[in-house]
Each structure stands twice: as structure tokens, then as C-alpha cells.
Amino acid sequence: MKIIGLIIxxxxxxxxxxxxxxxxxxxxxSSPASTYLSPHFIEKTMEETSVPxxxxxxxxxxxxFDTMFETAVIFSAGxxxxxxxxxxxxxxxxxxTTHYRxxxxxxTIQIKEGHTLPPSDEFERIDSLWTPSGLIIKTSCxxxxxxxxxxxxxxxxxxxxxxxxGFQGGVILGASIIMLAIxxxxxxxxxxxxxxxxxxxxxxGVLIFSGTGALCLLLGVNFLDYNALAPILxxxxxxxxxxxxxxxxxxxGVAVMTTMIWLYCNLSxxxxxxxxx
Amino acid sequence: MSQQYPALLVVVPLLSAMIIxxxxxxxxxxxxxxxxxxxxVAACSSVGLxxxxxxxxxxxxxxGGWPPPMGIAYYxxxxxxxxxxxxxxxxxxxxxxxxxxxxxxxxxxxxxFYSLYVLMVAGLLGIVATGxxxxxxxxxxIAALTGYGLLAMxxxxxxxxxxxxxxxxxxxxxxxxxxxxxxxxxxxxLNMVDIAGILPDLYQSKAVLAAFIICMVGxxxxxxxxxxxxxxxxxYTYASSAATGLIAPLVTKVMIYVMIRxxxxxxxxxxxxxxxxxxxAIVWLAVIAIVTGGVLALAERDxxxxxxxxxxxxxxxxxxxxxxxxxxxxxxxxxxxxxxALMTLCVFLVVGNIVYKVKSYAFENLQGLFRKMPFTMGAxxxxxxxxxxxxxxCGFFSKxxxxxxxxxxxxYAFMAALLFSSLxxxxxxxxxxxxxxxxxxxxxxxxxxxxxxxxxxxxxMLVPLLIVAATLIVVGLYTGxxxxxxxxxxxxxxxx
Numbered sequence: 001m002k003i004i005g006l007i008i009x010x011x012x013x014x015x016x017x018x019x020x021x022x023x024x025x026x027x028x029x030s031s032p033a034s035t036y037l038s039p040h041f042i043e044k045t046m047e048e049t050s051v052p053x054x055x056x057x058x059x060x061x062x063x064x065f066d067t068m069f070e071t072a073v074i075f076s077a078g079x080x081x082x083x084x085x086x087x088x089x090x091x092x093x094x095x096x097t098t099h100y101r102x103x104x105x106x107x108t109i110q111i112k113e114g115h116t117l118p119p120s121d122e123f124e125r126i127d128s129l130w131t132p133s134g135l136i137i138k139t140s141c142x143x144x145x146x147x148x149x150x151x152x153x154x155x156x157x158x159x160x161x162x163x164x165x166g167f168q169g170g171v172i173l174g175a176s177i178i179m180l181a182i183x184x185x186x187x188x189x190x191x192x193x194x195x196x197x198x199x200x201x202x203x204x205g206v207l208i209f210s211g212t213g214a215l216c217l218l219l220g221v222n223f224l225d226y227n228a229l230a231p232i233l234x235x236x237x238x239x240x241x242x243x244x245x246x247x248x249x250x251x252x253g254v255a256v257m258t259t260m261i262w263l264y265c266n267l268s269x270x271x272x273x274x275x276x277x
Numbered sequence: 278m279s280q281q282y283p284a285l286l287v288v289v290p291l292l293s294a295m296i297i298x299x300x301x302x303x304x305x306x307x308x309x310x311x312x313x314x315x316x317x318v319a320a321c322s323s324v325g326l327x328x329x330x331x332x333x334x335x336x337x338x339x340x341g342g343w344p345p346p347m348g349i350a351y352y353x354x355x356x357x358x359x360x361x362x363x364x365x366x367x368x369x370x371x372x373x374x375x376x377x378x379x380x381x382x383x384x385x386x387x388x389x390f391y392s393l394y395v396l397m398v399a400g401l402l403g404i405v406a407t408g409x410x411x412x413x414x415x416x417x418x419i420a421a422l423t424g425y426g427l428l429a430m431x432x433x434x435x436x437x438x439x440x441x442x443x444x445x446x447x448x449x450x451x452x453x454x455x456x457x458x459x460x461x462x463x464x465x466x467l468n469m470v471d472i473a474g475i476l477p478d479l480y481q482s483k484a485v486l487a488a489f490i491i492c493m494v495g496x497x498x499x500x501x502x503x504x505x506x507x508x509x510x511x512x513y514t515y516a517s518s519a520a521t522g523l524i525a526p527l528v529t530k531v532m533i534y535v536m537i538r539x540x541x542x543x544x545x546x547x548x549x550x551x552x553x554x555x556x557x558a559i560v561w562l563a564v565i566a567i568v569t570g571g572v573l574a575l576a577e578r579d580x581x582x583x584x585x586x587x588x589x590x591x592x593x594x595x596x597x598x599x600x601x602x603x604x605x606x607x608x609x610x611x612x613x614x615x616x617x618a619l620m621t622l623c624v625f626l627v628v629g630n631i632v633y634k635v636k637s638y639a640f641e642n643l644q645g646l647f648r649k650m651p652f653t654m655g656a657x658x659x660x661x662x663x664x665x666x667x668x669x670x671c672g673f674f675s676k677x678x679x680x681x682x683x684x685x686x687x688x689y690a691f692m693a694a695l696l697f698s699s700l701x702x703x704x705x706x707x708x709x710x711x712x713x714x715x716x717x718x719x720x721x722x723x724x725x726x727x728x729x730x731x732x733x734x735x736x737x738m739l740v741p742l743l744i745v746a747a748t749l750i751v752v753g754l755y756t757g758x759x760x761x762x763x764x765x766x767x768x769x770x771x772x773x
Contacts, residue, residue, distance in 0.1 A: 018487075020487075024462070031465075032462070032464055034465075035465065062343050063349055066411065066412055070415060076396055079389055199302060203295040207296070210288060210295070217284055217285075222281075222340065222341065223340055224340055226341070
């Protein structure tokens with residue numbers, strides 16, 4: 001079976017390479033891909049959308065309908081993961097034990113389900129796979145996170161002028177929070193940004209994007225035709241396109257950031273949300 | 278408002294999916310009404326679009342107001358004008374019918390389920406409506422990803438079966454994307470109509486040929502065409518009835534639509550049938566698909582898996598019909614998209630009702646069902662008759678066109694396969710009927726003989742089922758109208 005699979009993959013690869021012989025040469029300036037649509041984008045983007053970064057203009061304006069559904073793909077990845085993994089009711093066989101560590105002596109105690117620890121400041125809750133807390137790791141992560149997040153916001157906001165945009169910025173923001181979750185523990189993150197908040201924000205991110213498009217529809221033009229937003233944004237129609245791109249990029253950023261957190265929480269705790277990596 | 282139908286069609290379900298997802302965290306009771314409303318709007322827009330197409334021909338909608346090929350355009354003509362209402366109405370009816378079983382199976386996860394369901398319908402509608410080859414891929418991703426989620430939440434073996442589907446489906450989608458990439462490199466465009474205009478000068482190019490082959494193989498993987506069908510039966514059998522009721526009737530049929538769209542609009546019949554000389558081989562593959570699908574269905578001992586293998590055979594019908602290379606065959610294939618979606622929905626809704634009441638779909642547990650659930654079984658008989666191809670149910674007419682096409686093309690093996698498949702279906706369904714007529718063996722020898730009182734599924738499950746069963750006959754009776762008013766214009770005049 002393995003040999004058959006190998007033969008099929010080699011044949012498919014050979015066919016694709018053979019067919020590639022008819023491609024235009026590498027970086028051929030007269031190839032169809034660079035002569036058919038590119039001139040229009042290069043010459044007209046600035047006057048049609050007032051966005052200096054052509055890639056952003058194509059992504060979030062000319063082909064924004066694709067991008068909106070890509071955001072929805074990311075949302076559905078998070079939602080499917082939650083749908084399949086999140087366990088709300090435990091099986092009867094497994095009882096939950098929680099671990100507490102006495103901070104002064106380092107003694108760890110196990111508390112079975114149904115029992116509680118007498119209220120005391122000397123115990124901290126820990127994960128079952130606990131390692132002595134790395135002061136250096138925790139402190140350096142804590143110090144880095146604000147800067148990472150600031151950079152993430154910059155990447156989202158600066159997508160008009162430089163490489164960047166909602167997807168990249170959202171990933172940076174999400175990564176900063178996952179970094180906190182790894183250096184501290186999952187509970188620290190959930191205390192700051194609850195599961196419900198993550199799930200709702202994820203949907204809100206896509207809603208910002210598609211809602212902007214639907215608003216254009218309500219204002220009497222085609223879906224995602226940002227010109228119509230000019231009276232609302234109090235600018236001329238051309239600048240409205242540029243501003244609307246920023247709005248949808250923010251929506252993408254929110255959706256991507258929360259999806260990353262949502263995926264991490266569900267995958268690292270196998271849907272139990274009690275302890276992560 | 279009416280010129281905004283193409284946008285409403287996909288945007289309302291998309292927005293609603295997000296709102297449902299939020300509503301699931303606030304108040305679960307809001308989820309179902311929002312989902313029904315969203316799919317209702319989609320169904321109304323798709324019917325409105327069909328009427329517009331009948332009235333004025335092609336409808337073009339520019340997303341963001343950008344004209345193609347710069348922007349993305351939706352093209353609605355007679356072909357997808359016919360498929361859109363089928364997709365939206367099937368999804369709506371199954372949603373209403375599945376409400377009870379969803380509440381029974383996933384009481385904690387109603388919000389995510391409805392959200393994924395509506396998002397998947399948005400994806401399927403988008404695939405059918407779009408006129409942009411890359412946009413089609415993005416929507417394919419949406420429909421596939423949500424589909425994996427819905428299918429994996431089922432019996433114990435569902436996750437593994439779905440993982441298999443995920444591998445195959447991802448390869449299929451990648452192949453399609455690769456094909457689109459090849460086309461973009463040689464044409465520079467992503468718009469289907471635009472590509473079709475550029476291609477004739479490039480027919481000799483090996484890259485175009487490779488693009489066509491990998492696009493077709495990718496689509497075949499997704500629709501479970503014969504040698505690539507192995508993922509389908511398990512994935513569909515172990516899933517929940519609510520998910521199979523959506524996915525079994527629609528996903529394979531939408532992929533057949535994509536295949537026909539690629540053949541008729543993007544690559545044009547001149548390239549597919551006249552320039553390439555492969556249609557004979559593919560019809561032969563379809564013959565094998567029909568025969569193996571039927572034989573494997575015979576070997577099954579439970580109802581749901583048997584129906585899943587019938588889908589494999591039905592895919593063979595449509596691929597074979599489309600590749601016969603004549604008008605009758607193509608008419609039969611397009612008509613069968615409509616009919617097969619409806620009859621598959623009918624039989625899978627029946628399975629849903631049985632599972633809801635009996636908690637099983639194995640043959641040995643079906644005894645006495647005719648007495649216990651007479652309306653459900655009545656609808657099952659109509660659905661079965663349609664799959665067998667008994668007039669006046671709609672299944673007869675599409676099979677008629679397919680056989681006419683096979684004779685016109687001189688492809689008698691395909692005709693024989695269709696007849697063989699009908700005979701196999703007779704055996705399959707009458708075996709089930711026989712089991713269902715039998716009383717269950719009672720332990721207390723003949724005491725209270727009429728103990729099995731009627732125990733029908735709730736009305737919310739029964740009414741959609743009876744509507745579908747009635748539609749099977751109505752569509753059958755109006756076949757002439759559908760063919761003469763719609764399908765005739767969907768096939769380019771160059772295909773004789």
C-alpha cells in the first residue's frame with residue numbers, strides 16, 4: 001500500500017512539474033500574471049482607494065469579500081475546536097483532584113473532589129505538572145508582553161502603509177497572551193479574559209467586518225462598497241474607503257487574536273479549562 | 278432590495294452565524310429562531326433570484342462595487358439559479374426537522390451547533406453563487422471546515438471517520454487550489470468568465486491541461502467519485518442525524534455543480550469534450566462507481582450505511598451523465614442534482630426520525646416500524662420509490678434523461694449500469710420494507726398482539742419530512758417545466 005502511495009505521489013509530482021514547463025519564465029515581466037491585472041492595481045490603487053500599500057488595498061478592498069470569509073474560516077476553526085473538545089460535563093468515572101502547594105515549605109497536597117482547603121494564604125493552587133516557578137521567565141515575559149501588544153496594535157494600524165494588517169497583528173496579540181499562559185498558567189489568563197469573553201469577541205471580530213459590509217448594503221449600495229460610509233465617517237468617499245479598511249482590519253485583528261487564545265485554551269487543557277501546558 | 282439578493286443570500290447567514298454564536302452564551306433559546314430566520318431569508322433570496330434569472334437572464338452582482346476581473350462578482354444564471362433554491366430549502370427543512378434531535382444530542386452546545394450549521398449553508402450557497410474561481414475555494418474551506426466539525430460530533434467512531442474525511446477533503450481542496458493557481462499563472466485572471474475568454478488561445482498549453490486534471494481530481498475527491506469514495510460511508514454513518522441530514526444531500530451535489538460549472542463555463546465544452554478525448558474513460562469510471570456503490574450497499578446490515586453507499590452510486594450517475602458529452606446526459610445530470618438532493622434529504626430525515634424514536638438504525642431493530650411510525654415509513658416508501666426510479670416520482674425522470682443520453686452517446690454500458698442500479702435499489706429497499714413490516718418477536722407468546730401502539734416522531738420532525746416527500750412527486754410532475762424553462766438555458770448551445 002505504501003509503495004502504491006509512493007508511485008501515485010511521484011507520478012502526480014512529475015505531471016505537475018512537466019506541466020510547469022509551459023509556465024512563463026521566472027520573474028518574466030511579460031507574463032500574464034504581471035501584465036493582466038497588476039498594471040491596473042499599480043496605477044490606480046492610490047486614486048481609487050487612497051491606500052499606499054497595494055497589497056492591503058487588494059486584500060481589504062478589491063477582494064475584501066474573500067478576506068471576510070477567510071476571517072470566518074478562522075472563526076470556524078476556533079468554534080469547531082470548542083465544539084468538539086470542550087467538556088462541560090465530566091464522566092462519572094473521573095473525579096477531579098486539585099493540587100495545592102504550601103508556599104513556605106514547598107509541600108504539595110492533593111485535594112479530592114468534594115473537599116475544600118481551609119481558607120489560608122499560605123497555599124497556592126498549582127497544576128499537576130508543576131515545575132518550580134521560573135522567576136526569570138515569569139518576569140521577563142511579564143515585562144515583554146506590553147511591548148509585544150503595542151507592536152501588535154502598530155502592525156494592525158499601520159497595514160495601510162507598510163507590511164502588516166489584521167491577520168499579522170492579531171497573531172502577535174494572541175501570541176503575547178499565549179506566552180503569558182505558558183509562563184504563568186492557564187488560570188491566570190482565564191482570570192483576565194474569560195472563556196465567554198473570548199468566544200464573544202471572536203464572533204464580534206467577524207461581525208465588525210461583515211457588519212461594515214452590511215452597513216454599505218443598508219445605505220443603498222453593493223455589499224462592502226465602502227464609499228457609502230463617507231457620511232458616517234465624516235470624510236470624502238475616497239478617504240472613507242481607506243478608513244473602512246482600517247475598521248475591517250481591526251475586526252480581523254480581534255477575531256484572529258481571540259481565536260488563537262480560544263484554540264490554545266481548548267487544545268492545551270483538552271477542553272477541561274482546569275490546567276494548561 | 279431585489280438587486281441585492283445575491284449579497285443577502287450569503288451575508289445574512291454569515292452575520293446570523295456570528296449572532297447565534299454570541300446568543301449561545303447569552304440565551305440558548307434565541308439560537309434556533311435566528312437560524313430559521315437566516316435560512317428563511319436565504320431561501321427567499323434564492324427563489325427571488327431564480328425568478329429574476331427566468332425574467333431577465335443572467336444576474337451579475339459586484340462585491341464592493343468593483344467590476345471583474347479586479348473585484349469579485351457573483352454570476353447567477355440558469356444553472357446556479359436552479360441549484361441555489363434547492364440548497365437553501367433543503368438546509369431550511371432539515372434545520373426545522375432536526376431541532377428536537379439537536380436538543381436531545383447536544384443540550385450544552387446548541388449555540389455552536391446552529392452557528393456551524395448556518396455558516397456551512399452560507400459556504401455552500403456561496404460556492405454555488407460565485408463567479409470567481411478563488412472565491413469558490415475560500416467558500417469551499419468554510420463549508421469543509423464547518424462540515425468536519427458537524428460530522429465529528431456523533432457516535433464514538435465519528436471523530437476517526439471524520440479525520441479520514443478531513444485528510445481526503447483537504448487534499449481535494451488543495452488540488453482545486455493548485456489548479457486555480459496554474460490557471461492564474463497562464464491567464465492572469467481569477468474570474469471564471471474572464472478565464473473562459475482567455476483560454477481558447479491556450480488549449481495547447483500543458484499547464485492548462487494539468488490545471489484541468491487537478492481541478493477535476495480535487496472536485497472528485499470532495500464528491501466521493503468512485504476510486505476516491507472510501508471516506509464517505511463511515512463519515513456519514515457515524516455522524517448525528519442533524520449533521521447528515523444537511524451534509525449528505527448537499528455537499529456531494531454542490532461539488533457536482535462545481536464540476537459542471539468548471540466543465541461548461543470555465544473550460545467550455547469545446548475543450549472538455551472536443552479537444553480532450555477522455556470522456557469515454559470517465560463514463561466507464563462512473564459505470565464502475567454505480568456498480569460498486571450498489572454492490573457495497575447490498576452488503577450492509579444497517580440502514581444509514583446502506584444509504585451512504587447509495588450516495589456513492591448516485592454520484593456515479595451524475596458524473597457519468599455530465600461526461601456523456603451530449604445535451605440529454607447533461608440535462609439528466611443537472612436535473613439529478615435537484616432530485617437527488619431532495620430524495621437523499623427525504624431518506625435521511627426518515628433515518629433521523631427512526632433514530633430519534635428507536636435509537637438505532639441497524640436492520641434488526643427496524644421491525645414493526647410500519648405500525649409504529651406509519652407516516653415516517655410512508656415518506657420512506659416515496660423516497661425509496663424515487664431512488665429506484667418509479668414514475669411519477671422525480672427520480673424516474675432524471676434517470677430517463679440519463680438513459681436517453683447514454684443511448685444517444687452509444688454508451689450502452691452506462692445504460693446497463695443505470696438499470697442494474699435500479700434493480701439493486703429494488704432489492705435494497707424491499708428488503709428494508711420487509712423487515713419493517715415484521716412485528717417484533719415478543720417474549721410473551723402472542724399475548725396482547727396489538728401492544729405496539731403508534732409512536733410517531735414529533736410533528737416538528739414529521740411535517741418537514743412529509744413536505745419533502747410531497748415535493749418528490751411535485752417535482753416529478755413538473756419535470757417538463759424545469760427542463761424546458763430552466764435547464765435548457767443552463768447548457769450552452771455548443772453542446773448538442
